[in-house]
Amino acid sequence: MSFEPKIIAFCCHYCAFAAADLAGSMRLSYPSNVKIVKIPCTGRVDVIHLLKAFEKGADGVYVAGCLEGNCHYIEGNIWAKKRVKSVKKLLDDIGIGGERLEMYNMSAAMGQRFAEVANEMTERIRQLGPSPLKRNLSDESNDGCEETCSTETPERSTVEV
Amino acid sequence: MKSGSNLERVLQSGNFAVTGELGPPKSADPEVIRKKAGILKGHVDAANITDNQTAVVRLSSIAAGAIVMPLAVEPIIQMTCRDRNRIAIQSDLLGAAALGMKNLLCLTGDHQKFGNHPQSKGVFDLDSINLLKMVRDMRDEKKFQCGDEITGKEPRLFVGAAENPFADPFEFRALRLGKKIAAGADFIQTQLVYNVPKFAKWMEMVRELGLHEKCKILAGVGPIKSLGAARYMATKVPGLDVPDEIVARLKGAENVKAEGIKLCIDIIQQVREIKGVAGVHIMAIEWEEAVPEIAEGAGLLPRPQIAASEANMVAAE
Amino acid sequence: MIIAEQKPLKEIREMIAPYKKVLVVGCGTCVTVCLSGGEKEVGVLASTLRLADAVDGNEREFVEQTITRQCEDEFIEQLRGNVEKVDAVLSLGCGVGVQDIAAIFPEIPVLPGLNTTSFGRPSEQGVWVEECAGCGDCILDETGGICPIARCAKNLLNGPCGGSHGGKCEISDDTPCAWALVYERLGRLGKLKTLEEIKPAKNWSTAGHGGPRKMVREDLRK
Numbered sequence: 001m002s003f004e005p006k007i008i009a010f011c012c013h014y015c016a017f018a019a020a021d022l023a024g025s026m027r028l029s030y031p032s033n034v035k036i037v038k039i040p041c042t043g044r045v046d047v048i049h050l051l052k053a054f055e056k057g058a059d060g061v062y063v064a065g066c067l068e069g070n071c072h073y074i075e076g077n078i079w080a081k082k083r084v085k086s087v088k089k090l091l092d093d094i095g096i097g098g099e100r101l102e103m104y105n106m107s108a109a110m111g112q113r114f115a116e117v118a119n120e121m122t123e124r125i126r127q128l129g130p131s132p133l134k135r136n137l138s139d140e141s142n143d144g145c146e147e148t149c150s151t152e153t154p155e156r157s158t159v160e161v
Numbered sequence: 162m163k164s165g166s167n168l169e170r171v172l173q174s175g176n177f178a179v180t181g182e183l184g185p186p187k188s189a190d191p192e193v194i195r196k197k198a199g200i201l202k203g204h205v206d207a208a209n210i211t212d213n214q215t216a217v218v219r220l221s222s223i224a225a226g227a228i229v230m231p232l233a234v235e236p237i238i239q240m241t242c243r244d245r246n247r248i249a250i251q252s253d254l255l256g257a258a259a260l261g262m263k264n265l266l267c268l269t270g271d272h273q274k275f276g277n278h279p280q281s282k283g284v285f286d287l288d289s290i291n292l293l294k295m296v297r298d299m300r301d302e303k304k305f306q307c308g309d310e311i312t313g314k315e316p317r318l319f320v321g322a323a324e325n326p327f328a329d330p331f332e333f334r335a336l337r338l339g340k341k342i343a344a345g346a347d348f349i350q351t352q353l354v355y356n357v358p359k360f361a362k363w364m365e366m367v368r369e370l371g372l373h374e375k376c377k378i379l380a381g382v383g384p385i386k387s388l389g390a391a392r393y394m395a396t397k398v399p400g401l402d403v404p405d406e407i408v409a410r411l412k413g414a415e416n417v418k419a420e421g422i423k424l425c426i427d428i429i430q431q432v433r434e435i436k437g438v439a440g441v442h443i444m445a446i447e448w449e450e451a452v453p454e455i456a457e458g459a460g461l462l463p464r465p466q467i468a469a470s471e472a473n474m475v476a477a478e
Numbered sequence: 479m480i481i482a483e484q485k486p487l488k489e490i491r492e493m494i495a496p497y498k499k500v501l502v503v504g505c506g507t508c509v510t511v512c513l514s515g516g517e518k519e520v521g522v523l524a525s526t527l528r529l530a531d532a533v534d535g536n537e538r539e540f541v542e543q544t545i546t547r548q549c550e551d552e553f554i555e556q557l558r559g560n561v562e563k564v565d566a567v568l569s570l571g572c573g574v575g576v577q578d579i580a581a582i583f584p585e586i587p588v589l590p591g592l593n594t595t596s597f598g599r600p601s602e603q604g605v606w607v608e609e610c611a612g613c614g615d616c617i618l619d620e621t622g623g624i625c626p627i628a629r630c631a632k633n634l635l636n637g638p639c640g641g642s643h644g645g646k647c648e649i650s651d652d653t654p655c656a657w658a659l660v661y662e663r664l665g666r667l668g669k670l671k672t673l674e675e676i677k678p679a680k681n682w683s684t685a686g687h688g689g690p691r692k693m694v695r696e697d698l699r700k
Contacts, residue, residue, distance in 0.1 A: 051529060
C-alpha cells in the first residue's frame with residue numbers, strides 16, 4: 001500500500017484560502033491529503049501551531065500567505081516566513097527534517113498555483129515518507145491549538161473533477 | 162622527573178621531606194628575604210614563598226624566589242587565582258621557569274576582603290583545580306590553557322596543591338584531594354594540623370582511595386607563639402581545628418613559646434607515624450627562627466642531598 | 479529586566495535524559511518579557527521535546543505550568559501538585575527561579591532551561607542589551623545615565639580607552655563604546671568638564687567581590 005501523507009496547510013484568508021476556492025471553481029485537481037486550516041493572516045501562525053501539527057501526526061506542514069508586499073496586515077507574511085525558517089531549523093535539530101515544512105506565497109487569483117503547491121508538497125512528503133515519530137503523540141499532548149485556530153475546508157465537492 | 166627539583170628528588174627517593182615557608186616583606190627590601198632565607202637554609206628541602214598571603218600586598222613571590230635561589234634555598238612559588246587571570250598566571254609561570262624555579266604551589270587564594278585592599282576586584286578566573294590542570298598541561302602536554310602549543314621550552318614545574326582536612330564537609334575532603342591529584346598535583350601540603358586524630362582519620366580515607374600512592378602528602382605543622390594566638394586560631398580562623406587540649410597545654414606552660422615549639426615537634430612525630438605522610442610543611446610565618454629548632458628537635462636534620470640519578474633509581478623501584 | 483536565553487536544545491535534552499516525567503515551568507515575569515521563559519516558550523519547548531522524544535522513541539511525559547514569579551516562595555508553592563507527579567523540574571526561569579524552586583522542593587532535581595545573561599532591556603524588537611551590572615554603587619549621575627560598569631568591556635571609570643573608534647568598542651563593531659556615549663551625553667548636558675576629574679578606583683566589594691549580597695530592611699522584617 002502506498003503511503004498517503006497527512007499534510008496541514010495554514011492558509012491566509014485573504015489569499016491562499018481564496019486561491020483554494022478558486023482552484024475548486026476552476027475544477028483544478030489537488031490531492032485530498034492537504035487539510036486546510038484557515039487563518040486571518042499567516043502572521044497569526046505561531047511556532048507552537050506548526051509544532052502541534054507535527055505532534056498531532058502531520059507528515060508535512062506548509063504555510064501559504066500573500067505575496068510579499070501584499071499582506072493585508074502589512075507584514076504578517078514576513079513574520080510567518082521568519083517563523084517557518086526558525087521551525088525548519090528546529091525540525092532539522094530534532095530529526096524530523098526541516099524539509100517537511102515550507103512557506104509559500106500566492107495571491108487570491110492564483111488558483112493554479114494553489115493546486116501546484118498542494119501537489120508539490122504532497123509529492124515531496126510522499127518521497128520523504130511518513131513523519132519519523134516512532135510514537136503517537138496525538139493522545140497525550142495537551143492541545144494549545146484548537147482554541148486559536150479554526151479548521152475550515154473549502155467545499156471539496158467543487159474541487160473534485 | 163617532573164622538574165628535578167630538590168623537593169621532588171627528596172620525595173622520590175623516599176626520604177621524609179621538610180618544607181618551610183617564607184613570607185616576603187610588605188616593602189621592596191630584599192634584605193628581609195635574604196635574612197629569612199639564611200635561617201631556613203639547610204633546614205628545609207624547599208621553602209614556600211607566599212603570594213600576597215591573606216590578600217595583603219607583599220613583594221612578589223617569583224621575585225622573592227629569584228632572591229633566595231642563589232642562597233641555596235629552593236623556592237616553592239605560590240600562585241593564587243585571586244589576583245591574576247589565566248593569561249597573567251601563564252605568563253608569570255613562564256617567567257618563573259625561565260628564572261630556574263622548579264616548584265609551584267597552586268592555590269585559589271584567600272578572599273581579598275580579608276586583606277588590606279578589601280575594595281579590590283577578585284579575579285578568580287580559575288580555581289585551584291583548574292590552575293593545577295593548566296600547569297600540568299603546560300608541562301606534560303606542552304600546551305597553553307587555550308590549547309595552543311608551547312613551541313619552545315615548556316615550564317617544568319613540580320606542582321603542589323593545598324588541602325584542608327579540617328574543612329567541611331569532612332567526608333568530601335579526601336575526594337576533593339583526589340580531584341586535585343587528578344588535575345595534576347604532584348604533592349600536597351595540608352592545612353595546619355593540631356587535631357592529629359582527625360588528620361589520621363582523613364589520611365585513612367586518603368589511603369582508602371589510594372591517593373597517597375599517587376601524590377606526596379606533606380602534613381602542615383606550625384609552632385604556636387602565644388596563648389592569644391592559640392585562642393585566636395581556635396575560635397577565629399575558619400578552617401582551622403585547634404582542640405581545647407592544645408590550648409590547655411599552652412595555658413599550663415611556663416614558657417609558651419618553648420612549649421609551642423615542643424608541641425610542633427610532638428605533632429611532627431605523630432604525623433610521621435601515619436602511613437602515607439611523606440613529609441611535613443612547617444609554617445612559621447614571621448617566626449622563621451623557630452624552624453631550625455623544630456627541624457632539629459624532630460630529628461629531621463641534616464637534610465638529605467639526593468642526586469637526580471639516585472632519586473630516579475628509587476622512583477623506578 | 480533580567481535577560482535570559484534558552485539553552486541549546488541538545489544540552490536540555492541531555493539534562494532531562496534520566497527522567498521519565500518532567501515539569502516544564504515558566505515564569506511570568508522578566509523571562510516572559512524577554513520571550514525566553516514565559517507560558518508561550520514553555521509550550522514551544524515542551525512540544526519540541528515531545529517531538530524529539532517521539533522521533534527517538536523515548537518514553538517521556540511533559541507537564542507544563544507557568545507561575546507569576548519563580549523568585550517568590552508563595553508562587554512556587556503553586557507548583558506543588560505537579561511537582562509531586564514528576565521526577566524532574568525543568569525551569570525556564572532565571573537562575574534565581576531555578577534556585578528558589580530547588581530550595582522549596584529539595585527532593586527533586588531542578589534543571590535550568592535558560593542561561594541567565596544580564597540585566598537589560600530590548601533595544602529593538604528581538605534584541606536585548608545589557609545595561610546594568612548590579613554593582614551595588616551606582617554612578618549613573620556622574621556618567622550621563624550610561625553605565626560604564628555594564629557597558630564598557632573593561633569596566634573603565636576613566637574612559638574611553640585607546641580602543642574606542644568611531645563610537646565603537648574595540649571588542650566588536652557591534653558594541654557601542656560606552657565612554658563615547660558618556661562623552662556625547664555629558665557634552666549635551668554641558669558637563670564635559672567633569673570628565674577631567676580622575677574618578678577613583680571603584681569599591682568592588684559591593685559588586686559581589688565582597689561576597690554574596692543581601693539587602694535587609696529592618697522596618698519590613700517580622
